[in-house]
Amino acid sequence: MPFIDLGQADSGWPLNSSRETILKYFFAWLCMISACLAQDRNLESFDRVWSIIEEKHWDLEGTGVDWQAIRTRYRPKAEKAANRAEWRRVIRDMIGELDQTHFGLLSSEPFQSLRDLESKLVRGPGITGFEVQIVDQKIMVVRSIDFSVPLALPIGTEIVSIRDVKAESIVASLQQAYGQAKQGSLYISRVLQSFLSGFPGDNLPLEIKVPTNTVAEPREIKLHRTSGITQQMGDLPPMHFKYNETVLDNSYGLVSFNMFLFPLTKLFPKSLESFENCKGLIIDLRGNGGGIGFLASNLAGYLFQTKGKLGTMTSKDSQINFPILPRPKTWEKPVAVIVDGGSASTSEIFAAGIQDLKRGAIFGTRSAGAALPSFIETLPNGDLFQYAFASYRSVNGRYLEGNGVTPNKETPHNPDHLARGEDAAIEAAKQWIEQTLREQKK
Amino acid sequence: MKMTCLAVALSSLFILAQNPEEILEKAAKAQLGETRAEDIYSVHTKGVITLPGGIVGEFESFYKEGSKYYQKASVPAVGLEIIQACDGKDCYSQEPMLGPRLLTGQELSNTLLEADFQSEINWKETFTSYQFLGTADIEGVPCYKLNLVTRTGLEVTNYYNIETALLKRTDTVVVHQDLGTISGKIYYDHYQEFEGIKMPTLIVFEMISGRMEMRRDMYEFNQKVDDSLFVIPTELKASAQ
Numbered sequence: 001m002p003f004i005d006l007g008q009a010d011s012g013w014p015l016n017s018s019r020e021t022i023l024k025y026f027f028a029w030l031c032m033i034s035a036c037l038a039q040d041r042n043l044e045s046f047d048r049v050w051s052i053i054e055e056k057h058w059d060l061e062g063t064g065v066d067w068q069a070i071r072t073r074y075r076p077k078a079e080k081a082a083n084r085a086e087w088r089r090v091i092r093d094m095i096g097e098l099d100q101t102h103f104g105l106l107s108s109e110p111f112q113s114l115r116d117l118e119s120k121l122v123r124g125p126g127i128t129g130f131e132v133q134i135v136d137q138k139i140m141v142v143r144s145i146d147f148s149v150p151l152a153l154p155i156g157t158e159i160v161s162i163r164d165v166k167a168e169s170i171v172a173s174l175q176q177a178y179g180q181a182k183q184g185s186l187y188i189s190r191v192l193q194s195f196l197s198g199f200p201g202d203n204l205p206l207e208i209k210v211p212t213n214t215v216a217e218p219r220e221i222k223l224h225r226t227s228g229i230t231q232q233m234g235d236l237p238p239m240h241f242k243y244n245e246t247v248l249d250n251s252y253g254l255v256s257f258n259m260f261l262f263p264l265t266k267l268f269p270k271s272l273e274s275f276e277n278c279k280g281l282i283i284d285l286r287g288n289g290g291g292i293g294f295l296a297s298n299l300a301g302y303l304f305q306t307k308g309k310l311g312t313m314t315s316k317d318s319q320i321n322f323p324i325l326p327r328p329k330t331w332e333k334p335v336a337v338i339v340d341g342g343s344a345s346t347s348e349i350f351a352a353g354i355q356d357l358k359r360g361a362i363f364g365t366r367s368a369g370a371a372l373p374s375f376i377e378t379l380p381n382g383d384l385f386q387y388a389f390a391s392y393r394s395v396n397g398r399y400l401e402g403n404g405v406t407p408n409k410e411t412p413h414n415p416d417h418l419a420r421g422e423d424a425a426i427e428a429a430k431q432w433i434e435q436t437l438r439e440q441k442k
Numbered sequence: 443m444k445m446t447c448l449a450v451a452l453s454s455l456f457i458l459a460q461n462p463e464e465i466l467e468k469a470a471k472a473q474l475g476e477t478r479a480e481d482i483y484s485v486h487t488k489g490v491i492t493l494p495g496g497i498v499g500e501f502e503s504f505y506k507e508g509s510k511y512y513q514k515a516s517v518p519a520v521g522l523e524i525i526q527a528c529d530g531k532d533c534y535s536q537e538p539m540l541g542p543r544l545l546t547g548q549e550l551s552n553t554l555l556e557a558d559f560q561s562e563i564n565w566k567e568t569f570t571s572y573q574f575l576g577t578a579d580i581e582g583v584p585c586y587k588l589n590l591v592t593r594t595g596l597e598v599t600n601y602y603n604i605e606t607a608l609l610k611r612t613d614t615v616v617v618h619q620d621l622g623t624i625s626g627k628i629y630y631d632h633y634q635e636f637e638g639i640k641m642p643t644l645i646v647f648e649m650i651s652g653r654m655e656m657r658r659d660m661y662e663f664n665q666k667v668d669d670s671l672f673v674i675p676t677e678l679k680a681s682a683q
Contacts, residue, residue, distance in 0.1 A: 262521040265538040294539035301541055312622060315650050323620040325540050328681060390650070 042087045045379035046078035049091055052377070053103065056389040058315050065097050088383065100402075106376070106384040114177040114191070120165050126200035126223030128152055131287060132159060132192060133340075134174075135413045139167045139192065142413045143423055145258070145287065147244040148227045153219070156211040156418030162195050163205055170195060185341025186368035189287065200225040211419045229263050245271045247278060252430055256284035260291030260346040265298050272302060272331050280334035280433030282426065286364055290345025293322065299350060300324040303331050303359055308395065310353025313372065315390035322349055334436040335360030336429035339405055344368035351405045352394035361408040361432050364425040369404035462572035465586050465602050466565040472607035475638045479563045482639075483507045484667050489643075489658040491515060501656065510672040511557030528557040529672045532679075540620065544678050547619050551594040561592075562609065568592055577604070580611050581629070608633055608640060624649060636661040 050071050054060070060067055074094040081087035088105060095103045129146040130153060132139050139159040144151045160167055174191060178184040198204050203220035210217075228242035243257040243264065253275030257264060275281060283299075296310055301324060310322040337351045337360055348367045354360045371392040376384050392400050409432070411425040470479075488502040499517030504510075512527040524537040533553045536542040545553055555561055561568040575587040578601055585601035592598065599613040608630070615625040626649040630642035645656040 262538055266521075292539075298539055298541070309620075317615075317625040318650055319623045320650070321620060321622040323540060325543060325620065327541055 041379075041381035042081060042084070043075075043079055045381040045383065045385075046075060046087075046091065048377075048379055049105070049385050050075075050094070052385065052387055053095075053098070056316070056387060057098075058390050063098050063100070070094060070097055084381070084383075087381075100399075103388075104386040104402075106386060108382040108384065110176040111384075113173045117165065117170060117173045121163055121195045122198045123194050124197055124199045124223075125226065126198045126202060126204075127226050128196050128204065128221050128223060130155075132196060133189065133413055134171055134192065135418065136415060137168075137171055139171065140413070140415075140418060142418065143286075145244075145256075146227055146242060147246060149224060152221045153208060154210055155421045155423070156415070158209040159196075160207040160209060160216045185366075186289070186344050186370055189340070189342035190289070193287070198223045211421075228258075229261075243267050245274070247275065248282070248426070248430065251279045252282055252433060253278040253280070254282045254284060254426070256286075256288075258288055260288070260293075260295040260350075262292065262295070264295055268299055269302055269327075275331075278333070279437055280336065281331060282336045282338065282429045282433075284338045284426070285343045285347040285351060286338055286340040286425070287342040288344075288347040289342065289368075290347055290370075293346050293349065296346045296350035296353070297322050297324060300353060301327045301330075303335055303354070304357070305330055305332065308357060310349055311356075311392055311394040311400075313390050313392045322353065324353070334433045336432055337362050338364040338425045338429060339367040339407065340365045340425075341368055343405075344370040345372070348400050348405050349392065349394075352398060352400055355405060355408065356394045356396040356398070361429075361436075362405060363407050363409055363411050363428045363432070365410060365412045366406050367400075367404040369400060369402045371400035460574050460586055462574045462588050462590075465574070465588060465607070466569070466572065468607040469602050469609055470563045470565060473640050474563060475635070475640065477638050479560055482560065482663055484664055485559045486660075486662040486665050486667065487641075487658050488660055489656060491517070492655040492657075493517065494652045494654070504667050504671060505557065505559035506667050506669075506672070507560075509554050509557040510667075510669065511553075511559075512671045526553070527672055527674070528554055529669075529674055530554075530557075532674050533557070534674050534678050542675070542678055544674070544681075548594065548596075549618055549620075552592075552596055552616070555592055555594050555596075575599070583610055585610050606633070609642075637663050639663065 050067075054067055057063075074090055077090045078087055081090055084107075088107065091105050095105065127146070129144060129149040130141050130151055131143050131145045133142045134140075135142070139162075141153045141155055141157040141159070143155060158167075162170065170192070174188045178187040178191075196204065200223055202223050204223055206219050206221060207216050208219050209215070226240040226242065228240050241257070241259055241261045241263055243255070245253075245255050245267070248254050253271065255268065255271050257267075272281070293313075300310055300322075304324045304326050306324075307326060308324045310324060313320045313322070335354060337354050339347060339351050339362060343351065343364075344367065348369070348371045351362050351367060352371075355362050372388045372390050376386045379385050388401050394400060409428050411428040414424055417424040417427070483506065485505040486503070488500070491499045491501050493499070497517060497519055499515060499519070499522070501513060501515035503513040508530040509528055510530050511533075512525075514523070514525050516523045522538065524535075526535045527533065531554075533545040533550055534543065535545060555568065558564075558568075569590045570593050571591040573589040575589050578585050578587045580601050584604045586604055588600045588602065590598050590600055596614065596616065600609060601611040602608065603610045610630060612628045612630075613625070614628070615623060617623050626647060629646040629648070630644075631646070632642060632644040633640045634643050635641075639661070641658065641661050643658050645658070647654040647656070
């Protein structure tokens with residue numbers, strides 16, 4: 001699961017330069033010192049980035065790049081960098097030599113506006129039960145994520161403000177902060193969703209426009225406790241595993257779950273049994289950020305009739321397969337998988353395997369491209385360095401890190417579908433199941 | 443100064459002259475003490491496992507002569523249960539990731555070797571080749587480093603504590619038919635004497651970026667263990683056929 005450390009931001013100078021002249025001199029002197037210190041920190045940060053890649057890269061030799069020579073070439077440039085922008089260019093050029101998507105440098109400044117925003121928005125374990133996404137630069141309700149509670153707002157509702165914070169400023173801050181990140185869509189969807197939380201039992205004040213109304217109106221949404229299975233895994237915060245199962249139009253079995261955790265191993269085969277009379281299966285992995293990697297193999301074992309693998313993870317000293325070992329009873333009808341920018345890690349490993357092995361088709365939007373645990377480390381100069389310590393290739397050899405899984409048919413949320421209360425990806429998946437069955441009959 | 447250099451040089455020569463067979467023999471003797479290997483016919487151990495993130499579970503293992511083995515690990519917090527067992531000829535594994543399955547090929551032969559709780563003691567039968575690689579510092583402990591190849595073809599690097607002769611660390615690269623190539627380090631620490639036999643009470647596994655700790659609070663030797671514990675489930679045998 002990606003780890004983000006935003007704890008050490010650059011702080012602004014607290015000195016007001018309009019005071020006494022002596023203070024101005026003092027300020028200038030401080031600036032000179034700060035410039036020297038910044039240069040030191042930049043050099044230290046350069047060394048840190050270089051070392052992380054040296055230590056963590058799973059196959060540095062295989063890139064054909066002489067990493068020692070790279071250091072010799074780029075360190076003097078980093079040392080000479082006159083300002084942060086120049087330093088960042090040096091770092092990005094150095095990382096670019098690897099020609100890989102696993103590493104990225106994030107500027108510290110855009111996170112400041114996000115931090116300001118976060119201070120205004122209460123966040124907590126209480127949830128609304130629906131998912132919001134940015135659609136055409138607007139925050140919109142796109143689907144229910146908890147089938148056990150009635151949908152508080154119709155699909156297609158525009159959220160104009162949250163706790164008096166205008167949606168435009170939220171969208172702008174999120175895009176500014178994460179737009180440059182390799183897995184930006186993942187971070188954006190998670191942080192955005194977290195802004196619609198609070199304490200269970202409290203009311204969340206919103207300003208909304210329902211699909212049938214062009215005028216914004218205030219609305220308070222009751223927050224409730226998340227349903228599902230709560231797992232406290234050691235020192236990690238409690239995790240709420242939510243598993244939804246339903247039959248659409250009496251014909252299509254739909255399962256969605258927010259994480260790959262062990263309860264899945266019992267619930268998924270039960271769902272398959274209850275879908276026995278359905279024409280096909282839809283696995284909705286939107287917003288599913290992953291979990292226990294090998295559970296992708298568990299699910300695949302129920303969907304494939306022959307032995308194989310979903311892909312291979314390569315770290316510095318190991319090559320680990322995600323095997324497919326067919327279960328005694330398997331699902332043989334069509335399988336559609338839905339992903340989006342919030343689908344990460346195990347979700348992507350699973351979806352890519354289904355796609356590569358042509359066991360099913362993928363719908364929705366491109367997944368996060370965060371197949372492996374990646375870390376974001378704050379560098380001594382305050383910038384953030386994102387890196388993965390391993391690489392994952394799907395069974396057909398596709399690198400997922402930074403690239404994600406591109407659906408067979410892109411079906412993003414769009415205002416027209418949402419206005420009709422429809423989910424474009426689900427509709428496309430149903431059509432594909434019908435078409436596949438027709439082709440099988442021929 | 444000259445004396446110190448001479449001492450270092452002599453000790454290096456001494457280290458270089460180490461015989462791997464001697465190191466293995468000393469390790470076996472250090473572990474067994476006065477006990478004779480042939481007098482041990484079963485081992486029962488249990489304890490606590492800690493997974494990355496501080497997730498805690500428990501495990502219990504039974505070993506019986508003839509490579510009979512049963513181990514059950516459970517982590518109630520996440521609903522995880524893993525069983526692995528051998529009846530002396532066949533082995534099976536039952537866990538949620540890959541489901542219940544009979545082990546085959548290299549995985550079977552390696553598991554059968556692990557099931558033999560005396561494999562380290564009977565090193566002459568376990569290892570087909572041994573090579574002394576020098577010394578190494580493992581967590582501040584000077585160790586002899588040996589490269590060994592098991593009779594199943596598995597290559598391991600073992601580190602033996604120079605002072606106590608006991609095994610300190612094992613490095614392996616396991617080639618698993620389904621899971622691929624997994625390299626790992628296993629640390630053996632906090633040796634304690636149980637019924638006159640020295641056993642590690644802390645075993646740490648390091649693999650990829652993860653770390654798992656296994657604390658063994660209890661060892662019992664030569665307790666009666668019913669063979670029914672090691673029986674391979676009939677449905678697994680049937681599916682394999």
